Amino acid sequence: MALAHSIVIDNIGSLITNDPTIGEGPLGILTDACVVVTDGEVEFVGAAGATADDHIDAEGACVLPGFVDSHTHLVFAGDRSEEFTTRMAGQPYDGGGIRVTTDATRATETSELDRLVRLRLHEAHRAGTTTIEIKSGYGLNVADEARSLEIAKRHTSETTFLGAHLLPSDYEGRADDYIDLVCNEMLSASRPHAKWIDAFCETGAFDEDQSRAVLEAGKAAGLGLRLHGNQLGTGPGVQLAVECGCASVDHCTHLTDADIEALAGSDTVATFLPAADFSTRQPYPDARRVIDAGATVAIASNCNPGSSYTTSMSFCIAIAVREMHMTIDEAIQAVTTGGAAALRRNDVGHLSPGAAGHLVILDAPSHHHLAYRPGVPLIHHTIGPLGSEV
Numbered sequence: 001m002a003l004a005h006s007i008v009i010d011n012i013g014s015l016i017t018n019d020p021t022i023g024e025g026p027l028g029i030l031t032d033a034c035v036v037v038t039d040g041e042v043e044f045v046g047a048a049g050a051t052a053d054d055h056i057d058a059e060g061a062c063v064l065p066g067f068v069d070s071h072t073h074l075v076f077a078g079d080r081s082e083e084f085t086t087r088m089a090g091q092p093y094d095g096g097g098i099r100v101t102t103d104a105t106r107a108t109e110t111s112e113l114d115r116l117v118r119l120r121l122h123e124a125h126r127a128g129t130t131t132i133e134i135k136s137g138y139g140l141n142v143a144d145e146a147r148s149l150e151i152a153k154r155h156t157s158e159t160t161f162l163g164a165h166l167l168p169s170d171y172e173g174r175a176d177d178y179i180d181l182v183c184n185e186m187l188s189a190s191r192p193h194a195k196w197i198d199a200f201c202e203t204g205a206f207d208e209d210q211s212r213a214v215l216e217a218g219k220a221a222g223l224g225l226r227l228h229g230n231q232l233g234t235g236p237g238v239q240l241a242v243e244c245g246c247a248s249v250d251h252c253t254h255l256t257d258a259d260i261e262a263l264a265g266s267d268t269v270a271t272f273l274p275a276a277d278f279s280t281r282q283p284y285p286d287a288r289r290v291i292d293a294g295a296t297v298a299i300a301s302n303c304n305p306g307s308s309y310t311t312s313m314s315f316c317i318a319i320a321v322r323e324m325h326m327t328i329d330e331a332i333q334a335v336t337t338g339g340a341a342a343l344r345r346n347d348v349g350h351l352s353p354g355a356a357g358h359l360v361i362l363d364a365p366s367h368h369h370l371a372y373r374p375g376v377p378l379i380h381h382t383i384g385p386l387g388s389e390v
Helices: 081-088 098-106 110-126 142-153 175-193 208-220 237-244 257-264 274-280 287-293 313-323 328-334 337-342
Strands: 006-016 029-038 041-047 054-057 062-065 067-069 129-135 158-164 196-201 224-229 248-251 269-272 297-299 359-362 379-383
Touching: 067 337, 081 274, 098 142, 110 129, 110 142, 110 379, 129 379, 142 158, 142 175, 158 175, 158 208, 175 208, 196 208, 208 224, 208 237, 224 237, 237 248, 237 257, 257 287, 269 337, 274 313, 287 297, 297 313, 297 328, 297 337, 313 328, 328 337
Parallel strands: 006 054, 006 062, 067 129, 129 158, 158 196, 196 224, 224 248, 248 269, 269 297
Antiparallel strands: 006 029, 029 041, 062 359, 359 379
């Protein structure tokens, strides 16, 4: 039997635990603190000076839970930088570029797709992400959707089947036939590699009835439910997500009062993707209204090649504080406990005894610097577990 191995992160100036029973305020902040992690699990949180097998000196810096990125599309090939450049010159975003990525992804060998995913995960880990969700959605046929999820599952347990991402060109004018394929043969092939199912419920993608059919088929197959909704305008996405009991509805850029009321009365997490709004020049959601109504919110990167090619959760935090009327404390919670709630996880996003030992050490004395110094690489060190998932 292997002996337990422990590591102490000591001399922490400001420790965010996200546990108000341990520290001050909603973030559970401790000063002059340490954390002991034994075999990947938090064993002790308290005053500085504990001992362990290995020692990391935080040198008075801020330490917080690793970021939980609950929405990404990392399995893809190709480049859409010209599309971005055109959009910056005034071309509106309509989601149509998904087909460009689909063609490139289908044409790329599995080993190369896996290498690209590993590179993106390494980048995300350097930027403080320790738990990540990965969707399919750039295969859009039975074989390539299953292949994308098989690759994703090598790297994370949080895998999402997104066959209903956009109508492929060979099904033009036959959306219901494609949804039938998604709900049957494609779902059967993808199910062994997926934990979740998702659909893009949006004008130009799939309507309410088609999205509901996908969610119901996924639920019958034992998958958890997620939904893209209300990105390009108001629509049925939020209401459908709440009705179906989705863990999260993502984008939430355009929300009515009724949408906010529905979210506040449910356990469906409103997941904001501010880097997508930045890249597409969409208006930013008013997170203040959603938070004040009592809904649970998360922030995720939405890393993808067309509308949000970033793995930086720090960037997303800065946008949320500057443009979405969130406080820095709320933004920190949204990328930690909020992301965990969106994935229905209670082991990540906080630093309490028994939680996963996923930590970020900043090159800064407080978490405020993540919004105060936007664009500066303030992640000094990320501790587990993407390295073990990759």
